[in-house]
Amino acid sequence: MLADDPLGAQRERLADPLPPSYLQAFEAIERDPNNELVVAEDDAGGVVGVLQLTCTPYITHQGGWRATIEGVRVHKSCRSSGVGRQLFEWAIGRARERGCHLVQLTTDKQRPDALRFYEQLGFVASHEGMKLKLAL
Template sequence: MNTDLTFRLATIDDLLEIISMLADDVYGAERENATAIVSDKYINAFKKIQEDPNQELTIVELNGAKVATFQLTFIQYLNFEGALRAQIEAVRTHSKYRGQGIGTRVFVYAINRAKEKGCNLIQLTSDKRRLEAIKFYEKLGFIPSHEGLKLKLR
């Protein structure tokens, strides 16, 4: 079986499957609405992401099947002498494909993409309840160097 992954920018036709992957765990199911009809909120957000040159919403395919997704945001800073950094979020591997090394390959790709764009670092946040994910990120070399705080506005 071919194990080559294909990485490409997502299209509107991928949106339902992306939402389904985002909802395909205990915590994602609490906040995502993965019905057969994609809401205008998701469609509008997708269009904004697609139009923003500092955003890349990526689909990962294996033999034509959509197996993973992630979003990279490139953020320009003044600190670190005007450095650019990448934020990786919404990383999901389809539940049927977990445990096959796809997540590691997704991160290798994302890290290389951030380097190509000239980023000096890549960062992520993860829900503290996602202990396995945090262990995975640390195995990849991510260091819990900062304490993140969030203020929910709605």
């Protein structure tokens, strides 16, 4: 699912076996109690959606915690079926359980459908985000 769109196809590597970097990232997420990789399954146990939830303490907002949702993907056969909404409802509930005061995410400006979806869930484009790519 990560490589199954024009943007993901440019930055992900779909190979069999997958590059070791994916397994290393999974293991790091699994070890970190502030990170959760969440999947949605269909009735047959197939993965149809995924997101990563990261809870981070901040010195702002009186030392509050924030949740960041990243890596959101829904299998193309399940889009507009409610899978994404269920993933987000779970993630927002989990953020509340963890005591987060805010849930944040970024979306690529080339994904207008994703932006509309997030707005329907109540997210507001309140900040301008910036990124700096680092050479490896």
